[in-house]
Amino acid sequence: MTEGKIVEWLKQPGDKVERGESVLVVESDKADMDVESFQDGYLASVLMPAGSTAPVGETIGLIVETQEEISAVQAHAPQASSAPVSTPSSSTSLKEDLTTTPKSSNSVKPPAVVSSIAPKAQAPSITPAVINHGRIIASPRAKKLASQIGVDLATVQGTGPHGRIQAEDVKKATGQPISVPWVAESNAPASIADPLPIPLTSSKTQEKLIKDLSGNSFGRPGETISFNTLQQAVNRNMEASLSVPCFRVGYSIITERLDAFYKQVKPQGVTMTALLAKAVGRTLARHPQVNAASSNAGMVYPCEVNVAIAVAMEDGGLITPVLKNADKTDLFELSRQWADLVKRSRSKQLQPDEYTSGTFTLSNLGMFGVDRFDAILPPGTGAILAVAASQSQVVAGKDNSISIKRLMQVNLTADHRVIYGADGAAFLRDLADLIEHNPEDLGS
Numbered sequence: 125m126t127e128g129k130i131v132e133w134l135k136q137p138g139d140k141v142e143r144g145e146s147v148l149v150v151e152s153d154k155a156d157m158d159v160e161s162f163q164d165g166y167l168a169s170v171l172m173p174a175g176s177t178a179p180v181g182e183t184i185g186l187i188v189e190t191q192e193e194i195s196a197v198q199a200h201a202p203q204a205s206s207a208p209v210s211t212p213s214s215s216t217s218l219k220e221d222l223t224t225t226p227k228s229s230n231s232v233k234p235p236a237v238v239s240s241i242a243p244k245a246q247a248p249s250i251t252p253a254v255i256n257h258g259r260i261i262a263s264p265r266a267k268k269l270a271s272q273i274g275v276d277l278a279t280v281q282g283t284g285p286h287g288r289i290q291a292e293d294v295k296k297a298t299g300q301p302i303s304v305p306w307v308a309e310s311n312a313p314a315s316i317a318d319p320l321p322i323p324l325t326s327s328k329t330q331e332k333l334i335k336d337l338s339g340n341s342f343g344r345p346g347e348t349i350s351f352n353t354l355q356q357a358v359n360r361n362m363e364a365s366l367s368v369p370c371f372r373v374g375y376s377i378i379t380e381r382l383d384a385f386y387k388q389v390k391p392q393g394v395t396m397t398a399l400l401a402k403a404v405g406r407t408l409a410r411h412p413q414v415n416a417a418s419s420n421a422g423m424v425y426p427c428e429v430n431v432a433i434a435v436a437m438e439d440g441g442l443i444t445p446v447l448k449n450a451d452k453t454d455l456f457e458l459s460r461q462w463a464d465l466v467k468r469s470r471s472k473q474l475q476p477d478e479y480t481s482g483t484f485t486l487s488n489l490g491m492f493g494v495d496r497f498d499a500i501l502p503p504g505t506g507a508i509l510a511v512a513a514s515q516s517q518v519v520a521g522k523d524n525s526i527s528i529k530r531l532m533q534v535n536l537t538a539d540h541r542v543i544y545g546a547d548g549a550a551f552l553r554d555l556a557d558l559i560e561h562n563p564e565d566l567g568s
Contacts, residue, residue, distance in 0.1 A: 129353055130184065132174050134158075134261060135167045138194060141187060148185075149263075149288075151353050157473070158288075165189050168197040262289035269294045283471065290471045354441030364503045368418075371545060372498050374535040375552035379514040382563040383530065389455070389567060398447070398459040401431045401486060402566045404509060405450025407555040408484055414551045415483050417506040418541045432482025432502070433462075435469055444502065445469055446482045455567050480504075490514065496533040507538040507548070 131149040135141060146158040147167065165187045172184035186197050260277045262270070266289045270277050273294070280297045282289035343349040351359065382403075386396055408415045408429045416425045429451040432444035445465035447458055468474050485508040487499045492513075499510040514532040521527060534555070536548045558565070 168194045266291045358441045365501050369540045371540050373548045376531045377556040378560045379530045379532045382559045385563040394459045401447045401450045405429045409451040411551045413547045416542050426483040430483045432485045434487040506542045510535040
């Protein structure tokens, strides 16, 4: 990441800043993150207003220790600068300056942090609307949506950090269906997926919602819609993948025993996504070559099996929440983790490590009835598995008998610098053997 967008300043110049209190919201490539202070003080000056794009390393605001120092800092600090601001070393009144922090080569960090401020990871909690100096704290999308459909934000309960109102909170307040991001482009193969929620609205309202609730990612004929930050990040990753020499290999897997096992564990909160991730994790543990990736130094063999799962966001773009240690984690715990990741994906509250630490990627279009597809290899990993729908087909047995079985086509896209055809074929053979003959082992 070379730059980031300042979504909203939660504090205004002159406001007191307490330790642990959020100062602003920043948008990294794939998440909105609150930036909070680890020191007490006062926000003296905002150098980059909301909506600005700040290059990495640029000063965006100044925090001082006492109220008396605010006027002195404001007198010398530009109000909206596009260049880095340097503070005289002789100034003892300046306590902190808000600057963008360079991203390391292995992780994505928020675009704006204080020298002693870091994003806080916390589970969303439902609280009444937060009002600061007469202003309700809500995301830009939530404000826009509330204005369009006539919702009073003061009556909406926020589920974001510190009670910040999200667009989903506005929809929930009006009784509209809350659309969860497509899990791996879906939740399960078509034969076992839950039905999609269908909004009971007029065609005119549906047309309005498709455009407005998507963050303007879908336009009408004749319009040109700019890529949002998330889409730009996805575009860069896809372009980078063009330089990787890939090969593709497929396999048809009989899913009848997997389907039966899924029906047994589904009432206990287990999802098909968790089942597939667990099966892939178990198989990857036996095939470390398929879990490896290429680097400038050579082939990198991770210490963990972390399965990233592609999720299509409703405002456009993709994100890949990661189920860590998928080979060792209990199936039921894996399902609980996945439910939490999906919930926080929806409100763009994932921490960078939760979507950048995958060692293998899973993408599923089964809910749409797709019978086969190839996936593009994400940067930094050696392989991605495309999972299609499970469908009834005529199958010939080893004794030449004919029967009807449910088959699921999976296609592996692999980096040929690290993984060879035999490696990919052996991985798919063992994955099929686990799913076809011993899916019950995934629950142990």
